[in-house]
Amino acid sequence: MTTPESQAVAERELCGLVNGLARRIGDHVRERAVALGLTSAQATALRELTGPMTMTELAERMGCEPSNATFVADKLEKLGLLERRPHATDRRAKQLVLTREGTALRERLLDLLVRDSPLAGLTQQEQDVLHGLLHRAVTAATSPSPPADSL
Template identity: 45%
Template structure:
């Protein structure tokens, strides 16, 4: 028996609700981990998004926010001693964001705590975890998926 278009819409609505609930649980875990490290969620997301050196505009793109908003986030991380702005040797107008040793330490702690929270959300038998992973991969365009955690 084939589902009618109304049945498919009802299933889609249920899927949306379930995905939002799971996303909410992941976001809560990430926000708790950020609070444990005394970081606002936006700064925590920027911290986990930085790997190596990145330009301000690259971070804005990763965070899907306006570059002017990134300035405040970066200012906060710099004031906490978690990153530095370094000029690009080829173009001194361009600033690269580089995590400090303390920034790397907090990033690692945040990722570890976030992974533990995700383990609680996805507490399923391995077979089900793999099936869910494979299904979700089919919904991610071009196989692009981050390893940083949820984006608050």
């Protein structure tokens, strides 16, 4: 029989594993970023810039505040890796677009990130299952939960 205590222990262990994986992935990104002369945040921004996007979109993808994404984008712009262009449909917004140099560096970064990735020990099927489970957990966490007294 499952008790609240055993559920709490299982959840604590699972959270520890997720945190451990996140740390390993963070270390992996940092090591690859340093090899390219970038900070971890700059590498994350390059990885997430899959096409033209606003600062708000980049911040969301990076999991940070827009002011932090702006700081990173400013540095990447000074390095000649991205530029700000007028948004096609919103006069108030700018879009971040990789330059030719930024695109080339992003490709090198992506190549380095897949080498010896913390997830490389999993088959593609296992990665797909993990992706699905994590996606469900994240989306369930963002759904409103019922009040505690209704349980």
